[in-house]
Amino acid sequence: MSLKPRKVDFVATWEAIKETIKGVISLKHVPRSVWNDRFSDVYALCVAHPEPMADRLYQETKRYLIDHVTLLLQKVQNDGEENLIKNYHHYWSHYSVGSQYLHSLYLYLNQQHIRTHKMSDAEIIYGSSDSSGGEQMEIGELALEIWQSRMILPIGQKLVDLLLEAIDADRAQKTLPVSIEAIRGTILSFVEVQGYKKKAPLQLYQELFEELFLTASGEHFKQDASRLLQERDVSLYMEKVKLKLEEEMFRARRFLHSSSLPKVAHTCEAHMVEEHLEFIYSECMNMVQAERKKDLSNMYDLLKSVQDAIQVPVETVLEHIKTQGLNAIGNLQGENIHINFVENLLNVHSRYKLLIQEVFKSDQNFMGALDKACSYVINHRPNGGKSPCRSPELLAKYCDTLLKKSSKGVSEFEVEEKLSQSIIIFKYIDDKDVFQKFYSRMLAKRLIHQQTQSMDAEETMINRLKQACGYEFTSKLHRMFTDMSVSADLNNKFQVYLKEDNIDLGINFSIYVLQAGAWPLGQAVVTPFAVPQQLEKSVQMFEAFYHNRFNGRKLTWLHHLCQAELRLGYLKKSYVVTVQTFQMAILLLFENTNTLTCKEIRDTLQLNVEHFQRHAISLVESKLLVADTEELTEATVLCLNMDYSNKRTKFRITAAVQKESPQEVEQTLNSVEEDRKMYLQAAIVRIMKARKVLKHNALIQEVYAQSKTSFAPSVQLIKKCIESLIDKQYIERTAHSSEEYSYVA
Template sequence: MSLKPKRVNFEETWKELKQTVKDVITMGNVNKTIWNDRFLDVYSLCVAFPEPLADKLYNETKQFLESHVHNLLATKVAPSENDNANDYNMVNDTLLQRYYAAWIEYSQGVEYLNFLYMYLNQQHIKRNKHTAEVEFTYGQVGTENQELMEIGELGLDIWRGCMIKSLGEEIVKQILEAIYADRIGNDLGSNSAQVIYGIIQSFVQVQNYKKKGNLNLYQELFEAPMLAASGEYYKSEAAQLLQRCTVSEYMEEVLKRLEDENRRAHKFFHGSTIPKLRQECELRMITDHLDFLHSDCKEMVSQEKRVDLHNMYVLLKPIPDGLKTLIQAFLDHIKNEGIETISTLKGDTIHIQFVENMLKVHHKYEQMIAELFKNDPLFLSALDRACASVINKRINDKQQCRSAELVAKYCDSLLKKSKTTEIEIDSKLTSSITIFKYIEDKDVYQKFYSRMLAKRLIHEQSQSMDTEEAMINRLKQACGYEFTNKLHRMFTDISVSTDLNNKFNAHLKDKNVELGINLSIKVLQAGAWPLGPTQTTIPFAIPHEFEKAIRMFETFYHENFNGRKLTWLHYLCQGELKLSYLKKPYIITMQTYQMAILLLFENVDVMTCKEIQETLELNADTFQKHMQSLIESKLLLASSEQLEGSTEIKLNLDYSNKRTKFKITAALQRETPQEVEHTMSAVDEDRKLYLQAAIVRIMKSRKILKHNALIQEILSQSKVTFAPTISMIKKCIESLIDKQYIERTSTGSDEYSYVA
């Protein structure tokens, strides 16, 4: 067998080839030998000598296929009087059944035929297509070449142009009637469903070969009327449901309809139609009736009807702005519950009640969002806004919000020594950060927290230094290094002080010096510790029992650290005093001033208030406070209730206590209203300095800036730690103008320039 080009009699060859083409297209039996011979015939015609006969073969094949499809239409598929559009089980010879049977046979035959004409497709048609594309690119359009299609494509296009063009509208009409029957509950049967699916797929497959617009026929012929019919059906369904259903019942019915329609779409339609069909259903059953659905939002949220809320979320989620009303109702509900849960707080444990109640609210609705709303960011944002609103709510404009103070106290109560396990403490501290993040005035929290941390470190009340450090690291992650810088320095001072005490004790040992008392000193950096200058100037005559130890430490310290100044904060000091004049010895931990008062009774049993105060050089307030605590503890007895100058104070020689070791300093370490007020005023001062520094930085980089733009820049920079009022910002701007850091420009009073 030779593959060289040779002369071929087209008529004789085509006659044999045509019979095989007919057998293939009608899915008849073709002998293998004949099949192979026809392959060679196609090849021979394409390379015939002296002139290839490929174009003639293509045209004859096209005419045959057109004739075949016209014949199918006329004799086997075309509507007849026996067609029954209402017979959805298609047991009879219906149009849909005939079309489907003809399509299955023809489409399979065309696929085999395309394989038979492989050489024509690859060597002639594809080459002509390429030539046409080149000519089209350079403006020389060859219309004939452009029309050439591969045989498989040609067969499908002929089916489209003849069969679908003639019967398409009638077929689609009957399909839509069958789909309607399925919607109202008539069982189509598996055979009918297969027929409908196959016909719809034929609208897609006849143009599958196209690179662009391959779904145009499907969309125009079937999808558009189907969507319109579906819209009308669900519009009618919605109207009927609204007449007899509550919102809850209506949502359940709509969800059933959507689920059924989704199942139907996957069963019959092309994948691209599924979202369009769902959108059409949602438009008619949800979007058109949003007011009805929204009417029950508040009640569902307030009563926390979990099933209804989940259903409403599922329905409204795909609708633009559909969730807006539900989210607002959800936000308002959380705010109301949050305000209610913190409005009844009372007693000494307000800080614990506040944090733990808010955590319960947060956890409850966070869990609800996870279960009902799939952790939707819109609902999580609503939860955040609601919690922030409750936590930062002020009782009135004149009163400061106490949230920052209460959260700081809560952390303080956990970090102090207690019987609670470290694991439980760690868990609660981690949870407290959730509330902390909502606080706007984080600088207020920082002030209170640092002051309470200072007390814990100085009085050695911390449960665990590791727990303290872990908490500071949590704050650092939440607000950055600058926020916790001073807290880290406080830790460093405690560590350094431990080493310093060891060196001092070694120094005394080397010098062979006995102090007579055990001394432990903490050296603290003035800039890191929030101790304030208020009590450092309290006059105090140090008892002679302490003088030697203090002088020795000062000498040692100045020898090691030249140029540093030590200021003794006696009001923060405490010590253990052993009482040996009673029936049994007692060891009592007390504050320095209390210890100094008791030491005056070393050689006497009775002294007047005036003598004690003058000897120790204490002011009236300090004397009254510490003397009162000793009298209340019954270590000293007073001759009258009023501590006046002539009032006699004497040792209680009959004092008795079940415990031989106890403290009387706890009452003195309680926070006073004056301390809270001092902390808040310190925060205000810090804020003014921060704002002034921010204004100078902004103006230095911008040089000239409008008033409103400057305000926005300041608000943006300060929002991390606090939310300044506009009046405070204006006062800071005026202050900097007075200090000649900035000035108003000549163009107007609402523009500032930096004074270099």
């Protein structure tokens, strides 16, 4: 074939092209040689000399397609309404494929003649219409446009009516008047016929079919809902509606364009769920209280897509978890109250977390309700908010129980697991500073009295707390660990010091040197105590060694926290007993005598009544000493029990000291209150220094935001701290407003 422009006989060439078009558009066999010749003919007409004949070819092709579709319309209608869908689908199936082949045959005309004159995609999308008046369409598009105007426009409404009847028959499970393929193909033809459009390609489908379909479906859903409501059973209603929704979505996928799926779901939900929310909510409380998982799951599936409908079940679940949580910790008594408290709360949390995962697919609304409920229960203040919240103290005691050596029958893995779980409770606690106070006190006792189960477990727990609250929260706890390792090194150096000077203390002596700022021992009153003669040399030598190394540091001996091992050699069997310092001092007085009065012991040791009573009674109760009266008075005679026996040759007498007294608990809470005031005052000064001038409400909000990681301060407490700082002249009220403060530089 020659590419050179030449004279062409249009009539003869068009006749040849027209014969080929007949075969192509009807999907009849067209030999490859004929196809190639017609392809060349289209090219020849487009580049004909002296004048190209592209426009004339276009007009003739358009006229032919109009005539062809008009003829097809008669054929579609010939067999009556009952065969309208079937015939339409048959001819559309051929015509739509044939138009694509025709588009390929006219490739040169499309690319070189029509596209060069077409508007750009941007002009089409953002312009006022798809095409300007008189603009030519590519041949494939032209074929589809003619089908729409000459076939769909005349019979479209009738087609849609028949399609809706067919879908209703499918809903009623009746035999369809026509095949599923014909119904789906006819519906999708409304989309495909405008598939070439850049702007609003679904317009015909939506206006001609979808709107009518959704309206008809809405009426159907209303009737179905009315019928189901007559049974007055919410569980059954939800099951049937859920089934109905699944059926409709399956039907929509089978018949409709994918863009209609969410609209079908929304229509069904609007008429079968949204319009009957009160009916569904009527059983919500009972379902939640009885924890009917299947019903709740159905309710969730139906309500999740309806705007704000999920809030009622969320609130109901929130109140239910609150009730269950308060019931779980409401009547706890006895020595194991802290264990029951924490483990009961963890059970409630894990139970409802699992329920939310199973039933509500871990929906964030319900997870938020779980968090709110747990926070409410854990920070609950009994007696109408008058009593303090005990959660921080009880959680600290729970951790203490697990980390102590006394936790019998619990494996190391179980301890790790329980400590890890305890962080769940910790994260909900508002007053984290109270927990920190109790935890640090208990950690101090475990470290000082060598009662910790595992130093690794202790460090792991502190790291967990640091991850939850930051380094500042655990800095003092880390320093306590540092002091223990530094003290071990100091003891080694002290032993070297004694060897170098050939000093024999006569006893094994080791100490802990603790930083006053890191250890929660500052509130402890240093009790009067005359150090036993056996210890005097050791104390003096260590003081000399320490002051020689650290000039200017002050040592304060906390005898009430010390302990000793004594060997009892006066009995039939030898025993090693671990005792507190004051117990040791009392026993040492019996080295040269078997009997002493309480007054003699007190005068010798210079102990106050409280300490003497507590430690003397513990020795009498352990049966190492025998008293001649039930109550210890100054005249009571104590004597060694020469008949003492014990199955164990090594034992400890520390119970009297280890228990946390109510006074210590109150003291801890008081120290927290003082710390809070100092923290808030520092925060206020810090904020005011940065802002210079700030209004009252803004200052309170900023202070609260900075404090909430450790505790939730009351507005009243923040106001008191502001007044205190005004008195101290750190800040002042501005001249023009009593509700505004300025920083005093």
